[in-house]
Amino acid sequence: GAGVSQSPSNKVTEKGKDVELRCDPISGHTALYWYRQSLGQGLEFLIYFQGNSAPDKSGLPSDRFSAERTGGSVSTLTIQRTQQEDSAVYLCASSLTQGAVTEAFFGQGTRLTVV
């Protein structure tokens, strides 16, 4: 596709339910990142993929959060037993470089609301 695509755009879920957020990066981009954007908190790094492996998962806030990437392309971020504090915009980005990031291209985000 022309850019990074995320789905769904909006998700409202009940507390305690599991949710899956999808990211389709730009074709050929080897690096993929997940960030969380909360009001007043800026952009919080969650996890980084290089190909299908995740060399840095340090930003995942708890073991309820997990992510995978298959075929070096699509990535899924899963949040189990959602809590109200998980409400945020989840952003995915991809980048061509394998070393130092030169430019990351962002998706439009998934707005998650836990009620």
Added chain:
Amino acid sequence: AQRVTQPEKLLSVFKGAPVELKCNYSYSGSPELFWYVQYSRQRLQLLLRHISRESIKGFTADLNKGETSFHLKKPFAQEEDSAMYYCALSGQSGSGGSNYKLTFGKGTLLTVNP
């Protein structure tokens, strides 16, 4: 550890006035720094990077290693510059090696008034 600090959450200026958005960083290695911008209802996008030494939409930013700063400046602000601005640093991720990640500041919301 790498850290990016943007001390101003909000910045309001009048059209035609100079604007400076502050960014300070903490990183033990040689950093690569960026400014990203998010206009209303649009996705986050790269504005400029320090290695390019370019001016985009009239904005410039100079890396000052002595002061560990990368402030974004524009001599004459325009109303269309109103947006959220994020400073970011590309540094080695926790596992080191050739793995890097972008660390962002909390952002500054710039409002340019007519």
